[in-house]
Amino acid sequence: MLGMTRIAALLLIFASMASAQTSPAQDEKKTAKIELTPEQKSARLDQILQAWEARMTKTESFSMKVIRKETEPVRKTEVVLEGTANIQKPSLALFDLQESGPKASKRERFLADGKNLFQYDFKTQQIKTFALPKGNGIGDNLFFSLLSGMKAEDAKERFVMKYLLEDTDYAYIDIVPKKNSDKQEFKVARLTLVINSKKYPNSFMLPRQIYYIANNGETIQYDLLEHKINKEIPANYFKLIVPNGWKLLPEEKQNDGIFRGASRPSGSVQPGGLKQQ
Numbered sequence: 213m214l215g216m217t218r219i220a221a222l223l224l225i226f227a228s229m230a231s232a233q234t235s236p237a238q239d240e241k242k243t244a245k246i247e248l249t250p251e252q253k254s255a256r257l258d259q260i261l262q263a264w265e266a267r268m269t270k271t272e273s274f275s276m277k278v279i280r281k282e283t284e285p286v287r288k289t290e291v292v293l294e295g296t297a298n299i300q301k302p303s304l305a306l307f308d309l310q311e312s313g314p315k316a317s318k319r320e321r322f323l324a325d326g327k328n329l330f331q332y333d334f335k336t337q338q339i340k341t342f343a344l345p346k347g348n349g350i351g352d353n354l355f356f357s358l359l360s361g362m363k364a365e366d367a368k369e370r371f372v373m374k375y376l377l378e379d380t381d382y383a384y385i386d387i388v389p390k391k392n393s394d395k396q397e398f399k400v401a402r403l404t405l406v407i408n409s410k411k412y413p414n415s416f417m418l419p420r421q422i423y424y425i426a427n428n429g430e431t432i433q434y435d436l437l438e439h440k441i442n443k444e445i446p447a448n449y450f451k452l453i454v455p456n457g458w459k460l461l462p463e464e465k466q467n468d469g470i471f472r473g474a475s476r477p478s479g480s481v482q483p484g485g486l487k488q489q
Contacts, residue, residue, distance in 0.1 A: 248375075253374075253375040254375070256375050256378075257373060257374070257375040257385065258364065260375070260383050260385070260405065260407070261364035261367055261368070261373070262364045263407075263417050264361060264362075264364070264405060264417050265361065265362070265363050265364045266417075267361070267416065267417035267418070268360070268361025268362075268417070268418075269361075271301075271361070271418075271441050271442060272300070272301050272442055273298075273299060273300045273301065273441070273442055273443060273444070273445055274298075274299055274418070274439060274440065274441045274442070275296065275297065275298040275299070275439075275440045275443065275445070276296070276297055276418075276436050276437060276438055276439045276440070277294070277295075277296060277436070277437040277438045278293075278294070278295055278296060278297045278307070278309060278434060278435070278436060278437075279292065279293070279294050279434070279435040279437070280292070280293045280294075280309060280432065280433070280434050280435075281431075281432070281433045281435075282430060282431075282432055283430060283431045283432075283433075284429075284430050285429050285430070285431070286429070291311060291318060292311065292312050292313065293309040293310060293311050293312070293318065293319075293320065294309065294310065294312050295307070295308045295309035295310055295320075296308055297359070297436075298445060298449065299350075299359075299360065300445050300450065301349070301360075302349055303324055303326045303327075303344055303349050303350055304324055304325065304326055304445075304450040305322070305323070305324040305350045305450070306321075306322070306323050306324075306449065306450060307320070307321065307322045307323075308320075308321045309321075319332075319334045320332070321334075323450065323452060324344060324350040324450070325450050325451065325452055326344070326450070327343070327344060328341050328342060328343055328344060328452075328463070329341075329342045329343075329344050329350060329351070330342075330452055337455075337457055337458045337459065338458065338459045338460075338461055339452075339454060339458060339459070339460045339461060340461050340464055341460065341461055341462065341463045341464065342463065342464055342465075343463055353397060354387075354394065354397055354398055354401060354422070354424060355422055355434065357370075358403055358419055358422050359419055359422065359436075369390075370389075370390060370391060370394070371387045371388060371389060371390060371394070372387070372388040372389075372390060373385055373386070373387055374386040374387075374388075376402070378407060380408060381406065381407065381408040381411065381412070382404050382405065382406060382407060382408075382420060383404070383405045383407045384402060384403075384404050385402065385403045385404075385405070386400065386401070386402055387400065387401040387402065387403060387424075388400055388401075395427075396427065397424075397426065397427070398424040398425060398426055398427065399424075399425045399426070399427060400424065400425055401422070401423060401424035401425070402421075402422075402423045402424070403419060403421075403422060404419065404420045404421040404422075404423075405417055405418070405419060405420065406418055406419075406420050414439045414440060414441055415439040418436070418439050418441070419434075419436050420435070420436055420437075421433065421434065421435055421436065422434040422436070
C-alpha cells in the first residue's frame with residue numbers, strides 16, 4: 213500500500229515533469245497562471261467532473277484514433293502502438309492497435325459483442341473468450357472507466373482526484389487509487405479532458421490523454437485523437453469473425469478487467485501545451 217508521503221512525492225514528480233517540459237504548442241498557447249485556493253480547486257474539480265458526466269451521458273457512441281506508448285524505465289525501452297477505438301454503449305467495442313516502426317511486430321485486438329469480450333492473440337492465432345461483467349460495460353479497469361466516462365460521485369468515491377490546472381483547451385486531473393484492485397494496476401494517473409467547446413466541439417469533455425504509472429514502474433500513455441461522437445455504427449461491425457486457421461478458445465474466468473495487464477504507459481505528461489490533432 214502506498215503511504216501518503218509516497219503518494220505526495222509521486223504527484224510532486226508529476227508536477228515537476230509538467231513544469232520542466234515544453235511542447236510545440238506552448239509557444240502559441242500558455243498555461244493559465246492564476247493560482248486557485250484549495251477551496252476553489254475543489255469547486256472547479258466538481259464542475260469539471262459534472263460536465264464530464266453530463267457529456268458522456270449524452271454520448272451513445274464514439275470512435276477515435278488511439279496512440280499508446282509503453283515505456284520500461286530500467287531498460288529504457290519504448291513501444292508505440294497506433295490504431296482505432298470504437299464504442300457503442302452499453303457494451304459493444306472494437307479496439308485494434310498495431311506497433312509502428314520498421315521492426316513492428318506487436319498487435320492487439322479486442323472485441324466486445326455485448327455478451328463476451330474476445331482477445332486476439334496474433335502469435336498463437338487464438339481468440340480468448342471472457343464473459344463481460346454485468347452492468348459494467350466492457351470492463352472496470354482504469355483506461356476503460358475513464359474512456360467511457362464515470363458519474364462524478366462514483367469517480368470521487370473510487371479515486372482520490374486532484375485538480376491540477378487548466379489552460380485554454382484542457383483540464384488536468386491527477387488520480388490516486390483507493391480500491392485494492394486499482395492499487396494493483398497503477399500508482400498514480402492523470403486524466404486530460406478537452407474543455408474548449410468552441411474550438412473542439414466534437415471532443416468537448418472527452419479524454420484527450422490518459423496517463424499512468426503502473427506498479428512495476430512502467431508508464432503508459434494513451435493519446436486519443438480525432439473524436440467522432442454519436443455516429444451510427446453498423447451492428448455487424450461488432451460481430452465476431454474467426455480468421456481462417458485461427459482457434460476460438462472456450463470462455464475463461466474474467467480476471468477483474470482483462471485490460472489491467474494488457475495496457476502499459478509512456479513518457480511524461482505535459483499539462484499545458486497539448487496539441488490537438
